[in-house]
Amino acid sequence: MSHERQQRFWNRIARRYAARQIQDVAAYEAMLTDVAARLAPSDRVLELGCGTGGVAIRLAPGVQEWKATDFSAQMIEIARAKPAGDNLRFVLVDAEDAFDDAPFDAICAFNVLHLLDDPHAVLALIHASLKPGGLLITKTWCFGDLGTRWRGLFTVLRALGLFPAVHGFTVAGLRQSLEKAGFEIVDQTVFGKHRQNPYIVARRRSP
Template sequence: MTAGSRQSSPARQRSDARFWNRMARKYARSPIEDEAGYERSLERTREFLTRDDDVLEIGCGTGSTALRHAPHVRHITGTDISSEMIAIANEKLAEGGPANVDFLVATADDPSFANGAYDTVMAHNILHLVPDLDATLSRIRDALRPGGLLIAKTPCLGDMNPAIRWVMLPAMRAVGKAPPVLCFSGRALREAIGRNGFVVEAVEFHGTRGRDARPFIVARKT
């Protein structure tokens, strides 16, 4: 098992689902912390998409990003481990959303998507939350067609203030306010992407507030 990985289990999956189900409605009401940075990431992502693309988004949350990209692709499937998050996403879809989007409850490494059917897999704010980073990246590779793209934006806690890792996160977890989190650096993330069959083509930082430790990475399946 590599650094930045933890053993996955049904118990861990159930625990994660319960946490995000509990947080879903509050999460949906919360404003985006860095709106300008988010918009920049949307803009850059669209530069890599075409109207012929089939896209999978893992960890789609309440579906906002998938719905924003839908007009620029053939079809997009958003997945999340939280049934409450997906319920909110489907509520948005029912309010006149585009016909080329669907939302499903699934883990980030669900084997049913390992069919090489997607041109792009998006993984925003999710890779630090999975139980096993390498397993998830391997599954993403399996989901992609030859030459397909992984587009990810990931908080890298290894590049943040150590107090976040050693003080803030443990305290929040103790009171049920934070899920289990993998603590890796941006370099370690890029290395993990590379050893799972990708070539990194772009690394950018879109944050507009202070030091940004959430690299936006575009990597192509080899």
């Protein structure tokens, strides 16, 4: 699926995405609590793939500045219509171009790395855009660890335009990609029932 088709896909489903209910509220709240505990009031935070802004609106009050980005105009339009504090900006931009006001104390990427055209290139940009010791906080679907039946189903749905193109990370491969990009993995857990959707916190090593 081309970059333009990916944008059209997310623009088309944006309002349905915004209206959906969180399936596992306890897991979602536990993740937000963990993220908030890792951030400081003086932090500048960049979020990649913010969608309709739910995480940003919840967590931005605890930091100095939160820049939430997405490449879907419809997602950003919905996010901007929600009440938010003055320290939160929603920016329409591709992930590869979101780093112009680096460095950041933390960069968040929730369920987005597997959707990028070149996740390895973006990981390198993230690393370069963090302050020494800064954190990358991620949650990533690792489709490479799904069973054959599920992978086949998603392949069919993708061919029908009902599912986006994804990178087939495995959990082990994702960890290797983070370490190759220069990160030290400091925590890994799973919030919810899906072990193929790990929450990983990685630190840019100090010089």
